[in-house]
Amino acid sequence: MKSGAIELGETKTSTPKNGMNKGVAILDFILRLVALVGTLASGIAMGTTNETLPFFTQFIRFRAEYNDLPTFTFFVIANATVSAYLVLSLPLSIFHIIRSASERSRIILIFFDTAMLSLLTAGASAAAAIVYVAHKGNTKANWFAICQQFNSFCERTSGSLIGSFVGVVLFILLILLSGLALSRR
Amino acid sequence: MKSGAIELGETKTSTPKNGMNKGVAILDFILRLVALVGTLASGIAMGTTNETLPFFTQFIRFRAEYNDLPTFTFFVIANATVSAYLVLSLPLSIFHIIRSASERSRIILIFFDTAMLSLLTAGASAAAAIVYVAHKGNTKANWFAICQQFNSFCERTSGSLIGSFVGVVLFILLILLSGLALSRR
Numbered sequence: 001m002k003s004g005a006i007e008l009g010e011t012k013t014s015t016p017k018n019g020m021n022k023g024v025a026i027l028d029f030i031l032r033l034v035a036l037v038g039t040l041a042s043g044i045a046m047g048t049t050n051e052t053l054p055f056f057t058q059f060i061r062f063r064a065e066y067n068d069l070p071t072f073t074f075f076v077i078a079n080a081t082v083s084a085y086l087v088l089s090l091p092l093s094i095f096h097i098i099r100s101a102s103e104r105s106r107i108i109l110i111f112f113d114t115a116m117l118s119l120l121t122a123g124a125s126a127a128a129a130i131v132y133v134a135h136k137g138n139t140k141a142n143w144f145a146i147c148q149q150f151n152s153f154c155e156r157t158s159g160s161l162i163g164s165f166v167g168v169v170l171f172i173l174l175i176l177l178s179g180l181a182l183s184r185r
Numbered sequence: 186m187k188s189g190a191i192e193l194g195e196t197k198t199s200t201p202k203n204g205m206n207k208g209v210a211i212l213d214f215i216l217r218l219v220a221l222v223g224t225l226a227s228g229i230a231m232g233t234t235n236e237t238l239p240f241f242t243q244f245i246r247f248r249a250e251y252n253d254l255p256t257f258t259f260f261v262i263a264n265a266t267v268s269a270y271l272v273l274s275l276p277l278s279i280f281h282i283i284r285s286a287s288e289r290s291r292i293i294l295i296f297f298d299t300a301m302l303s304l305l306t307a308g309a310s311a312a313a314a315i316v317y318v319a320h321k322g323n324t325k326a327n328w329f330a331i332c333q334q335f336n337s338f339c340e341r342t343s344g345s346l347i348g349s350f351v352g353v354v355l356f357i358l359l360i361l362l363s364g365l366a367l368s369r370r
Contacts, residue, residue, distance in 0.1 A: 068325035071314045103368045110364040114357045117299065118306050125307035126314035129256045133318070134326070140253035141319070143328040172299045175360065179295040182367040183288045 021100035024181045028174060029093040035170040036086040039120065042163030043079030046072055046127070049160070051153035064146075064153045071130045072157065078123025079164060082116050089113075096181070103182065110178045117171040124164035131158050206285035209366045213359060214278040220355040221271040224305065227348030228264030231257055231312070234345070236338035249335045256315045257342065263308025264349060267301050274298075281366070288367065295363045302356040309349035316343050 046066050053062035066072040089112070092105055134154055137145035147154035231251050238247035251257040274297070277290055319339055322330035332339035 064325070069323060071317070107361070107364045107368055111357075111361045114299070114302065114360045117303065118353055118357060121303050121306040122310035125311040129311035129314040130318070132255070133315070133328070138254060140249070141328075141331045143318070144326075146326045168303055172296075172303060175299045176292070176296045179292045179364065179367060182364060183292055 025096040035167045038163035038166040039079045040083045042160050045160035047076045049156045064150045071126045075123045075127040082120045210281040216355050220352045223348035223351040224264045225268045227345050230345035232261045234341045249338045256311045260308045260312040267305045
């Protein structure tokens, strides 16, 4: 706290603002943990999805895996990347709890948070678009709803989107918090 | 400049920082204009896409419009919303050029910029996922590549994604700039 005040070249005592900044930093840490759980769960749920239908012909076994659809592979990669980033950002978040006046690290965090928000949103919404087609099909394009056959496959992939979208909302909050912390130094 | 210094309760002269903040605010304004052009062009290009094939049977005319695929409708809505937001945010951006010390309006901008970034990314990547299926099809799910018939329709929809993705990159830069401006008050 003191070293931060010296660094900024200010002499006024800023205890309440610093206290609030500490609160913001702790909230930041908690939100990161929750987002990590969400994206990790999403990635694992999607990555382990497969369904083999109980009937088969002599030559074909009807089997659906997540990587039959390239978009779902992208979804898993996006979630894994964001999870790894969140783990890496946790030490920086702890550093912000201890030294709430640091400035450059916050800007770096804002930048990477924003990039990761984009990646996560891209993965989640691309997968959602495919899940929508899988559920409803599209008569104009002659795409059939595969969910009528692969029922549990569809339920699993749809469900695994939730964690990602929770992560998106949390990232928006994280960026807002970083902005608040930057403005209240 | 002076009123800002008084507002903050500081007595030091901060001309170089304020000058840089003015530069950041002007850059912010320009980036917003470019992003507006990109999203508007994307929305209009997708919204006016349709193709009627030169052959038809007695009962069916083969015609593809953007709203045959719900995801493309979402794409147009997302781009229209983001364009409208960008127009509304321009006055605030001009306000930041004049008064570069304002703080609350910047945080409000960061929040809405982040939300709009999410919306735009969601629209663009969902549309990209559908365009991918339209181009490549998916043999496992029995979805056919419709681009073999609707050639110009596919080219138009693919091309209209570009403006949106440019917009996404610009939004990331905008949020970074806002963070920089907040830290350098």
